[in-house]
Every structure is written in structure tokens, then in C-alpha cells.
Amino acid sequence: xxxxxxxxxxxxxxxxxxxxxxxxxxxxxxxxxxxxxxxxxxxxxxxxxxxxxxxxxxxxxxxxxxxxxxxxxxxxxxxxxxxxxxxxxxxxxxxxxxxxxxxxxxxxxxxxxxxxxxxxxxxxxxxxxxxxxxxxxxxxxxxxxxxxxxxxxxxxxxxxxxxxxxxxxxxxxxxxxxxxxxxxxxxxxxxxxxxxxxxxxxxxxxxxxxxxxxxxxxxxxxxxxxxxxxxxxxxxxxxxxxxxxxxxxxxxxxxxxxxxxxxxxxxxxxxxxxxxxxxxxxxxxxxxxxxxxxxxxxxxxxxxxxxxxxxxxxxxxxxxxxxxxxxxx
Amino acid sequence: xxxxxxxxxxxxxxxxxxxxxxxxxxxxxxxxxxxxxxxxxxxxxxxxxxxxxxxxxxxxxxxxxxxxxxxxxxxxxxxxxxxxxxxxxxxxxxxxxxxxxxxxxxxxxxxxxxxxxxxxxxxxxxxxxxxxxxxxxxxxxxxxxxxxxxxxxxxxxxxxxxxxxxxxxxxxxxxxxxxxxxxxxxxxxxxxxxxxxxxxxxxxxxxxxxxxxxxxxxxxxxxxxxxxxxxxxxxxxxxxxxxxxxxxxxxxxxxxxxxxxxxxxxxxxxxxxxxxxxxxxxxxxxxxxxxxxxxxxxxxxxxxxxxxxxxxxxxxxxxxxxxxxxxxx
Numbered sequence: 001x002x003x004x005x006x007x008x009x010x011x012x013x014x015x016x017x018x019x020x021x022x023x024x025x026x027x028x029x030x031x032x033x034x035x036x037x038x039x040x041x042x043x044x045x046x047x048x049x050x051x052x053x054x055x056x057x058x059x060x061x062x063x064x065x066x067x068x069x070x071x072x073x074x075x076x077x078x079x080x081x082x083x084x085x086x087x088x089x090x091x092x093x094x095x096x097x098x099x100x101x102x103x104x105x106x107x108x109x110x111x112x113x114x115x116x117x118x119x120x121x122x123x124x125x126x127x128x129x130x131x132x133x134x135x136x137x138x139x140x141x142x143x144x145x146x147x148x149x150x151x152x153x154x155x156x157x158x159x160x161x162x163x164x165x166x167x168x169x170x171x172x173x174x175x176x177x178x179x180x181x182x183x184x185x186x187x188x189x190x191x192x193x194x195x196x197x198x199x200x201x202x203x204x205x206x207x208x209x210x211x212x213x214x215x216x217x218x219x220x221x222x223x224x225x226x227x228x229x230x231x232x233x234x235x236x237x238x239x240x241x242x243x244x245x246x247x248x249x250x251x252x253x254x255x256x257x258x259x260x261x262x263x264x265x266x267x268x269x270x271x272x273x274x275x276x277x278x279x280x281x282x283x284x285x286x287x288x289x290x291x292x293x294x295x296x297x298x299x300x301x302x303x304x305x306x307x308x309x310x311x312x313x314x315x316x317x318x319x320x321x322x323x324x325x326x327x328x329x
Numbered sequence: 330x331x332x333x334x335x336x337x338x339x340x341x342x343x344x345x346x347x348x349x350x351x352x353x354x355x356x357x358x359x360x361x362x363x364x365x366x367x368x369x370x371x372x373x374x375x376x377x378x379x380x381x382x383x384x385x386x387x388x389x390x391x392x393x394x395x396x397x398x399x400x401x402x403x404x405x406x407x408x409x410x411x412x413x414x415x416x417x418x419x420x421x422x423x424x425x426x427x428x429x430x431x432x433x434x435x436x437x438x439x440x441x442x443x444x445x446x447x448x449x450x451x452x453x454x455x456x457x458x459x460x461x462x463x464x465x466x467x468x469x470x471x472x473x474x475x476x477x478x479x480x481x482x483x484x485x486x487x488x489x490x491x492x493x494x495x496x497x498x499x500x501x502x503x504x505x506x507x508x509x510x511x512x513x514x515x516x517x518x519x520x521x522x523x524x525x526x527x528x529x530x531x532x533x534x535x536x537x538x539x540x541x542x543x544x545x546x547x548x549x550x551x552x553x554x555x556x557x558x559x560x561x562x563x564x565x566x567x568x569x570x571x572x573x574x575x576x577x578x579x580x581x582x583x584x585x586x587x588x589x590x591x592x593x594x595x596x597x598x599x600x601x602x603x604x605x606x607x608x609x610x611x612x613x614x615x616x617x618x619x620x621x622x623x624x625x626x627x628x629x630x631x632x633x634x635x636x637x638x639x640x641x642x643x644x645x646x647x648x649x650x651x652x653x654x655x656x657x658x
Contacts, residue, residue, distance in 0.1 A: 091347075
């Protein structure tokens, strides 16, 4: 077993975010539950886009945001995800590489589907409501997986959003097998998608089979996965199944359970709250980067909290400040 | 002569801005004079894009930004400009319409050129250096000019950047003739393009022929056009040729000369300075909107200064705050 040459490789959606502000009435009129993520058909995405306000575009995608954060904090990061050969795909690839994230997945040629986009509506309370048109990002297949890259990373990080469609899920399952054969660790973020019909069972099978070494969830996702809504009971149930469980709790902080030990931390102090998009993504980035640097569990949680605090202080789901200096790993 | 049904129609570049921060060394390495605007070939734009950092995309274009500002302040605005039938073109059109700007120019079908983009590099001192790949925006022609729309506006606003290429210049010259036939006014912003070889003479001919009723310039542009670098002399020379001359002077404020009367104002107070992109565009927006509301010349200048101050307090060349409330017209 050779040693890893890169810290983390992520498999996730390759998405460009289209971010606009709106008021609560707009969400109500379009029947969008605040704070949620919906998958939209291309037609529904066009209808919503036509109705929403003037927007800014920034590269996004949950696991891609996490890799952007890892690179910003000085970690070695790579990303596997499917774009189309179009303008948004070029923007996505440019931004990953400009941040120092290795991104080699070739764009899908002659794709009937464009590069994925996520219409993000931010209300005055800084909550984001996400409306994803996944486009080409769901066309990832096992055949397009760079197996050598997966083998070369200490941690393979999987995005739950991409677990639904058959092609990407098969690619992720293959990545888990490759990683474990090579003696690597596998991390999974549930990404809210556990609430999508049929996924809970599929996640549970993977976890029960020992596929996941490190699980990221927020409280809602934990409750969904555990099938119960008492925090202590849900934590006990899931912690019994994964070596490391990390649960984010928004303003209530975060916790980790590992080797029978539990650490709770409060949220990092905030000066400004503008847009909560990317909070969980950057928490995972901080946690994973600190972990790869060999810090202890408490420092891993704190680093996650600092990175999350930075990203919610401005629009967009990727760091803008000097995150490396902030976390001082 | 029927009365105008819209306040202002602008003819300008349809551009999506690609905004990244950089340090001074990056500008030096790429031989980009800070604060300037360069036209790039597609190949040169790709080279620069590959070298620059992770970016955000927002709709831009000088006169388009001005119309966005007019609409944000409650004025009736329309825009004529050429996009391609691609993703950036759809973003540009969406953002104009979402802001309430009438935008009906059909995208160019099967265009070999994509929608124009401007690679904007912002240094820590908030100065912007612009690198424009005009793409389809220079394919505007007289045939694509909506003559009824031009006739319907109280003011036709022309962007100097678009004055260079033959097709757009011919369309603008036609618009001047239509506007004056209909008893409308014509405004022109020199847009720094007066420094591009060959344009000064062409601008001078249009101004000498009485084509321009209202001229916007910054000090540098005024000096270039006048062919002298003493402010009072240059002002006297040019003010003799246009009924209304408006000169912006950055932190030194702005001035207008009209009917032999001159008003100087200081710059609006600033709390934050982030990115000077769009300062001139939004100054023109404020001035024109106040003018269409029938305010006096001093209020027109102040409104311009307030709108410019808002746009330089954040990244991007279009207003984000509640400009209508700020200017209270």
C-alpha cells in the first residue's frame, strides 16, 4: 500500500450557482420551502429563473465548495464531477483550477444537458433556498472515474446529493471499493438528500456495510437517517455504525463522536450574516483539512466552525477572505 | 412630434463581467496598466482568464449598467445591444429584464462569436483594470436597431466603447438622426475609448456637427478630446461645443456646465470602497434619472454622486442597495 499523494478527492455535483435575493412572499408564491433544496426540471428552472431577480453567478456544488475550502486552507484537493462543454462548464473548471483544486474530469461532449446550475434565493434573514437543475452533473459514470486519482487520496469525500441517480451512485460505490482496497478512508456528507424518497435505505445499506468511515450530517439529516427525532438517541444509533460522526447544528455549534469520545463546540462568533449558502460545505472543508494536518478532534471541529463562519459572512458558497490565515493550521 | 413614452434608451455593449481580485504584481506580469481598459482577442482573453483567479460573474457593459441604475432609481429605461445565443447571453438578458430594463434586441443566431465578456481585475486599492473581449456585442448593425424604440425615448444614450467598430457606429449615427428628427436629446459617454487611436477625430466630428446634446467625460477623457491637459482650458473648449457637459473627477467630485452656468460638487461621502467598476456608469445613471424627473442641475449631479458611491461600495458594476430610497427623487 503506497502512501497518499493528495489529501482529499471529492466526488460531487459540478454546479454554477445563480444567486439572487428575494423576499418571503416570492418563496411563498413559488411554493418553495425556505431553507430547502429542490431538484428542478429544465423547464421548471427556466420558469423560476425568469421570475427571479438579477443574479450573480459563482461556481458552486456542495463537495466542490468543500474542495475549494480545503485548497484555500492549504490542503491538497481534487474534484471529480461532470460538466458539459459549454460556457458554464468552462467557468466551473476555471474556478476550481484557479483555487488550486485538481480537476481533470473531461466535459461531456455533445451533451443534450447543459452544465448544472443551482438557482439560489437568499431572503433578508440570510437563509438560502436552493433550486437545482443538475444537468450534466448527473451524467457522471463509473467509466469516467479517475481510479488512480481516487487511489492517491488519503480521504475520498462523497456528496450525498449525487447519490440519487444510478450512474453517479455506481461511480461512488466503485470509488468506495477502490479507496478501501488502497487503505484509504471514505467520508460522506448526507447533504440534505437523505430526505429524498428512497435514499435513506440506500445510505443505510452503505453505512451498515462499513462503507463510510466519516459521516457528516446536520441535525435534520441525522434525524432522517436514524428515523427518530431525539438528538441523543439518534446520535447513539448512528455513532454505533460509523467510526467518526460529525453533526453540525447551525447557531448551536457542532459535535463529533469518535472512538466513544464526544466533543461539543459552540458556533464561531460572527460579525456579519449575509448568506448561509455553503455553511455545511465549508464546515466539512475545515474539519477535513485540519484532520489531514494531523490535529486533534477538537481542533478539527473548530477549524470547521471558523471556515463556516467566513463563508456565511458574504454572498456565495466559497471563501473570499484569507481562510488559511484565519485557521492557522 | 409625439411625446416620449420612455425616459432613456441606451445603445451599448452587451457584456458579462468576470470579476476577480489580484495583486499589483499580476497586473505587471501581464503588462496591464492599472485602471485602464484593453480590448482583447479571444485567444488573449483565454490566456488571461486561465491565469486569473476564481471569479464571480455579473452582467455588465457600461451603458447597460447605466440603464440598470436608471431602472433601479425608478426611471424608464431600455437597452439596445447585441448578445449571442448562448448561456452568457441568456444571463445578460435575464438580468436586464429582471431589473425592469426593456431589452428586446434578439440574440445573434449561429454567431461565430460568443456573448462579450470583460475580465475585470480588482486590486487591493479597489481600482479596476478591464480587459474586454467584445464578442457578439460588436456585431450590432443598423438593421438590428429598433427605430421605434429610439423614437420613443426622451434621451438616447450612446456608449463610446461601441463607437469604434463600423457596424455599431453606423447604428449609433442612425440613432442620432432618428432621435433628433423626433425632437429627442442625444447623450454620449466617452467611456475612455477616446484614447483609442482614430476615435478622437470621429467623436469630434459628431460633436462639431451638433450630434451630441449632453456629453459625459472624466477628466482624462476630457483632456484627450480637447487635446490639452489644463482643466479650465479643456472645459472651455468642449463646453463651447455641447449644450451640457458633465465631467466626473473621481474623489475630487464632479461638475456640469450648461447654458454658460457651471456647478461643481464634491464626491459623495463613502463608508466603504471595494471596487470602482461602474462608478462612471452609475454617475450617468443618477444624473440622467434626476434630469428626466425634472430636477435642477445641482440635484442631477448629486444624484449621480450618490449612485456612484453606492456601486463602488461592493463588487460588481450594478447597484445592490435600495438606490431608489437613497436618491429619493
